Amino acid sequence: MSEDDLWPAPTPERELDAVVALPGSKSLTNRYLVLAALAAEPSRLRSPLRSRDTVLMARALGQLGVRVEDVTASGDFGQDWLVVPGELRGPTTVDTGLAGTVMRFLPPVAALATGDVAFDGDPRARERPMAPIVAALRDLGVEVDDGGTGSLPFTVKGTGRVAGGTVRIDASSSSQFVSALLLAGARFDEGLTVLNTGGPIPSEPHVTMTVEALRDVGVVIDDGEPERWRVEPGRMGGLDVLVEPDLSNAAPFLAAAAVLGGQVRVPGWPQYTTQAGDNLRDLLDQMGAEVSLDRDGLTVTGTGELYGLDADLHAAGELTPVVAALAALAETPSHLRGIAHLRGHETDRLAALATELNGLGGKVVETEDGLIITPAPLHAGVFHTYDDHRLATAGAVLGLRVPGVQVENIGTTAKTLPEFTQLWNRMLQGS
Ligand SMILES: O=C(O)C1=C[C@@H](OP(=O)(O)O)[C@@H](O)[C@H](O)C1
Numbered sequence: 001m002s003e004d005d006l007w008p009a010p011t012p013e014r015e016l017d018a019v020v021a022l023p024g025s026k027s028l029t030n031r032y033l034v035l036a037a038l039a040a041e042p043s044r045l046r047s048p049l050r051s052r053d054t055v056l057m058a059r060a061l062g063q064l065g066v067r068v069e070d071v072t073a074s075g076d077f078g079q080d081w082l083v084v085p086g087e088l089r090g091p092t093t094v095d096t097g098l099a100g101t102v103m104r105f106l107p108p109v110a111a112l113a114t115g116d117v118a119f120d121g122d123p124r125a126r127e128r129p130m131a132p133i134v135a136a137l138r139d140l141g142v143e144v145d146d147g148g149t150g151s152l153p154f155t156v157k158g159t160g161r162v163a164g165g166t167v168r169i170d171a172s173s174s175s176q177f178v179s180a181l182l183l184a185g186a187r188f189d190e191g192l193t194v195l196n197t198g199g200p201i202p203s204e205p206h207v208t209m210t211v212e213a214l215r216d217v218g219v220v221i222d223d224g225e226p227e228r229w230r231v232e233p234g235r236m237g238g239l240d241v242l243v244e245p246d247l248s249n250a251a252p253f254l255a256a257a258a259v260l261g262g263q264v265r266v267p268g269w270p271q272y273t274t275q276a277g278d279n280l281r282d283l284l285d286q287m288g289a290e291v292s293l294d295r296d297g298l299t300v301t302g303t304g305e306l307y308g309l310d311a312d313l314h315a316a317g318e319l320t321p322v323v324a325a326l327a328a329l330a331e332t333p334s335h336l337r338g339i340a341h342l343r344g345h346e347t348d349r350l351a352a353l354a355t356e357l358n359g360l361g362g363k364v365v366e367t368e369d370g371l372i373i374t375p376a377p378l379h380a381g382v383f384h385t386y387d388d389h390r391l392a393t394a395g396a397v398l399g400l401r402v403p404g405v406q407v408e409n410i411g412t413t414a415k416t417l418p419e420f421t422q423l424w425n426r427m428l429q430g431s
């Protein structure tokens, strides 16, 4: 680690008053890209997120024969994407980076291509759970060569078609396994029925997001029974869609108002959304901030009080790092539960948060499925990020209150928010 990798997190003296316009949702952008690639006609994605995860997705689809072109901007965040589907074909090698959406959503798409599609990614990608999706594809008759590991790297030996039918999967370690199968299921000859045979699915709003996005392209899907989804085979239509702002990426900015006082507004916050980040409204309210949603967006106003909370974050696990940072700065203890699956995220987030918060003087205990955080005075130090964009933003939140926090590799925020430091500095300057 060089000195250049340390970002001195700014510690402002005054209350905030800022409007922070956030780029598009990673989860929506990557679903729309996959659906557009499988559709029978071109699609236009307006204000898509352009970050490492979405560029990797666009590039991989390009390698498979889909045209993803930049077209003149219609929104505030650069150019739109025009997606022109084509015949899916290998051989090719897909770089998944560290993107769960790329490594899980694309193998079923690769099964619909003709030719071998090899998948590999960052070193940590090889440790993230993949076995359930590999097993599900095999159960559907797709040949996958993983050298017996059940993890990356592996090669999907696409034949251009998948018969489909019924598949059982243990989705207790990631909702992305279910989403992945559903996204491609309408292109299977018999459609697809997915049954979750494992424990409760984490990040459930993301499955609802998948179901709703499929309906947007005309797919008939029955999600009326718990743990069962039925996708009818059929044509998928094109999309012309404005991507919602990324609400999970709003977490550190809204948290800043709760920590410093003053207010932060995120414009374009949808009145209805399937994004898990919408849970921030309730979480920040529980922690003592004032939260209001109207046509101008979501406004969070700090009250000078920051309370700990007892929260089950099973459905919104990706908010954990910022909530944990807030909890470490709060006046009362917190218990964050239901998040054992975070051990398979960009890093083992429970271990990383406990280590890094304790490294700054915190009092954090890891439990089997969460964190117990007891208030303690924090001090200056290096906050390591383990290539995890959300650890990096959690470090920035701590730095608001604790002088001398240095976040290692703040650039890792490029996974979903390349402009993080610019937006952060601008927010603190009050623009
Ligand atoms: O489908 C998606 O877009 C996502 C699903 C969730 O994954 P897990 O179910 O693995 O937590 C979430 O944490 C991730 O950031 C994005």
Ligand SMILES: C=C(OP(=O)(O)O)C(=O)O
Binding pocket: 098, 099, 100, 101, 318, 345, 346, 390, 416
């Ligand atoms: C878990 C996350 O990402 P991924 O899509 O790589 O799983 C996340 O962004 O918090």
